[in-house]
Amino acid sequence: MVNLVKYLRSYYGFILGAVALLFLQANCDLALPDYMSDIVNTGVMTGNTNYILKTGAIMLLITLLGTAASVMVGYFAARTAAGVARDLRSGVFKKVEQFTHAEFDHFSTASLITRTTNDITQLQTVLVMMIRLVFYAPILGVGGVIKAISSSSSMSWIIGIAVLCLIGVVVILFIVVIPKFKLIQSLIDRLNLVARENIEGMLVIRAFNTQKFEGARFDKANRDLLETNLFVNRAMALMMPVMMLIMNLVTVIIVWVGAKHVSALQMGIGDMMAYMQYAMQIIMAFLMMSMMFIMFPRAAVAADRIAEVLEKEESITDPEEPVPFREDFQPTIEFRNVGFAYPGGEDAVLHNINFVAPTGQTTAIIGSTGSGKSTLLNLLMRFYDVTAGEILVDGQDIRTVTRRSLREKIGYIPQKSTLFSGSIRSNLSYGDKKATQETLAKAAEIAQATEFIAAKEEGYDSVIAQGGTNVSGGQRQRLSIARALVKNAPIYLFDDSFSALDLKTDQNLRAALQRETGTSTILLVAQRVSTIMNAEQIIVLDNGRIVGKGTHNELLQTCEVYQEIAYSQLSEEELAR
Numbered sequence: 343m344v345n346l347v348k349y350l351r352s353y354y355g356f357i358l359g360a361v362a363l364l365f366l367q368a369n370c371d372l373a374l375p376d377y378m379s380d381i382v383n384t385g386v387m388t389g390n391t392n393y394i395l396k397t398g399a400i401m402l403l404i405t406l407l408g409t410a411a412s413v414m415v416g417y418f419a420a421r422t423a424a425g426v427a428r429d430l431r432s433g434v435f436k437k438v439e440q441f442t443h444a445e446f447d448h449f450s451t452a453s454l455i456t457r458t459t460n461d462i463t464q465l466q467t468v469l470v471m472m473i474r475l476v477f478y479a480p481i482l483g484v485g486g487v488i489k490a491i492s493s494s495s496s497m498s499w500i501i502g503i504a505v506l507c508l509i510g511v512v513v514i515l516f517i518v519v520i521p522k523f524k525l526i527q528s529l530i531d532r533l534n535l536v537a538r539e540n541i542e543g544m545l546v547i548r549a550f551n552t553q554k555f556e557g558a559r560f561d562k563a564n565r566d567l568l569e570t571n572l573f574v575n576r577a578m579a580l581m582m583p584v585m586m587l588i589m590n591l592v593t594v595i596i597v598w599v600g601a602k603h604v605s606a607l608q609m610g611i612g613d614m615m616a617y618m619q620y621a622m623q624i625i626m627a628f629l630m631m632s633m634m635f636i637m638f639p640r641a642a643v644a645a646d647r648i649a650e651v652l653e654k655e656e657s658i659t660d661p662e663e664p665v666p667f668r669e670d671f672q673p674t675i676e677f678r679n680v681g682f683a684y685p686g687g688e689d690a691v692l693h694n695i696n697f698v699a700p701t702g703q704t705t706a707i708i709g710s711t712g713s714g715k716s717t718l719l720n721l722l723m724r725f726y727d728v729t730a731g732e733i734l735v736d737g738q739d740i741r742t743v744t745r746r747s748l749r750e751k752i753g754y755i756p757q758k759s760t761l762f763s764g765s766i767r768s769n770l771s772y773g774d775k776k777a778t779q780e781t782l783a784k785a786a787e788i789a790q791a792t793e794f795i796a797a798k799e800e801g802y803d804s805v806i807a808q809g810g811t812n813v814s815g816g817q818r819q820r821l822s823i824a825r826a827l828v829k830n831a832p833i834y835l836f837d838d839s840f841s842a843l844d845l846k847t848d849q850n851l852r853a854a855l856q857r858e859t860g861t862s863t864i865l866l867v868a869q870r871v872s873t874i875m876n877a878e879q880i881i882v883l884d885n886g887r888i889v890g891k892g893t894h895n896e897l898l899q900t901c902e903v904y905q906e907i908a909y910s911q912l913s914e915e916e917l918a919r
């Protein structure tokens with residue numbers, strides 16, 4: 343949390359301005375009872391209207407000054423809190439952008455969203471309050487005590503008892519409410535998670551007719567949050583009437599005791615009234631401080647959650663002294679004794695992986711589901727780091743170069759095609775904003791996307807909805823492939839990227855790829871033997887181990903696992919080719 347203080351740095355000017363104005367405001371407030379006492383003692387008692395008017399005018403001026411100071415403090419506080427919130431949001435966003443899958447697994451996406459939105463807003467609200475009260479309340483309280491004692495020390499016990507009662511109320515509230523604050527934040531996380539899952543999985547929910555079950559799940563998360571919120575708000579709402587009761591009782595006691603002093607001529611009526619106001623100011627100051635004590639832990643919970651994100655060490659970082667790739671970069675990829683276990687996973691999912699993908703050749707990877715094919719590509723992208731061995735690109739361990747320079751060399755087509763809201767054009771030029779229409783058209787042609795783009799009324803300017811939901815799975819895949827091709831990278835990684843294509847399109851696409859990506863090295867993960875049978879090298883994975891390596895024909899002779907896959911997919915005729 344201490345680390346968050348640095349976010350206040352840019353706003354020290356505003357904060358100092360607010361503090362100076364708070365002094366002014368508190369002094370104005372403290373001066374008023376004295377003038378009122380004068381009006382009663384001197385003006386009212388002697389019937390001196392001029393004095394009353396003159397003092398009244400001074401009081402009006404002081405009130406106006408205090409109000410102006412208060413308005414300015416409000417402005418400075420709001421500017422500071424809104425600015426800090428904006429900086430924090432952008433800090434958290436930048437940090438999250440650096441996170442690897444491991445950190446996402448650690449926090450959960452829903453919690454990261456709550457932290458970036460709800461928690462920061464919480465902090466913003468409390469910051470405004472803190473700036474307004476943290477200096478004002480003590481000045482008002484201490485000033486009130488000094489003034490009250492100087493005007494009548496014999497009634498100090500009344501204020502003493504009031505303060506003790508107030509402390510009692512605040513302590514009880516503190517014990518009851520504070521533990522609930524942390525709970526509220528995690529309940530909001532839970533609600534976000536359920537809402538997200540429901541919205542994203544709406545089609546599945548409808549297909550399985552599980553609306554009732556999901557509705558009940560959402561209701562439970564919603565009700566849990568409601569109940570905890572109600573509990574906290576009821577407790578807080580109770581505080582106000584209790585405080586008011588204490589204030590009113592103090593007024594009655596002051597009038598009761600003060601009246602006796604007045605009748606014994608030990609005190610003027612004006613002094614008694616001023617004393618009453620000082621007592622109110624002290625109690626108000628106390629009330630404000632209690633509010634701060636209650637709000638502070640709530641903000642602390644939010645601040646801790648934000649700090650946790652900001653301070654989270656990324657599991658994958660760039661080397662301190664990165665080595666650049668050679669000028670005449672050769673896209674040769676080598677996996678050397680690579681082993682890998684997912685963070686938190688007990689067993690390794692890849693064991694002793696050794697192979698070379700030579701420059702300009704296609705190396706295909708095939709294997710049953712869960713055999714580790716995608717993991718292999720994820721390691722090459724440095725989404726995760728190997729736990730044993732090393733991966734070399736152009737002879738250089740990929741951990742010695744920056745992630746940026748590594749990824750610049752790679753056109754990656756993920757298993758799940760993700761498009762961004764915008765147009766077909768904005769999606770295709772995602773990796774190279776300066777790409778010309780000619781480049782986009784060429785990439786679309788290789789990816790076999792030209793036809794369906796042309797069929798759209800607005801062609802390349804057709805709108806792509808959030809997540810690319812307004813194009814078919816196969817079209818999404820082709821756009822995703824074209825987007826990577828626009829990068830014109832020396833390495834391409836296709837992670838089962840042809841799965842949604844019909845056989846004909848798959849065939850045309852591969853033929854075009856072979857023609858057009860001549861010197862690029864391709865790593866191609868696929869489930870279909872027909873997709874990979876022409877690759878220069880095929881690697882067969884089984885349970886995270888390489889069980890076969892060679893061309894299609896070689897593997898048909900030597901690798902049992904490959905034979906099984908091939909026989910289950912290809913006709914006699916295709917096998918004989």
Ligand SMILES: Nc1ncnc2c1ncn2[C@@H]1O[C@H](COP(=O)(O)OP(=O)(O)OP(=O)(O)O)[C@@H](O)[C@H]1O
Nearest residue numbers: 443684687691709710711712713714715716717718
């Ligand atoms: N984030 C993760 N955390 C823990 N284990 C994971 C994670 N992702 C994958 N795994 C496990 O690693 C193993 C290999 O997964 P991987 O996705 O690489 O398989 P794959 O061969 O690409 O499968 P498919 O063909 O179904 O895509 C699987 O057993 C899987 O359960």
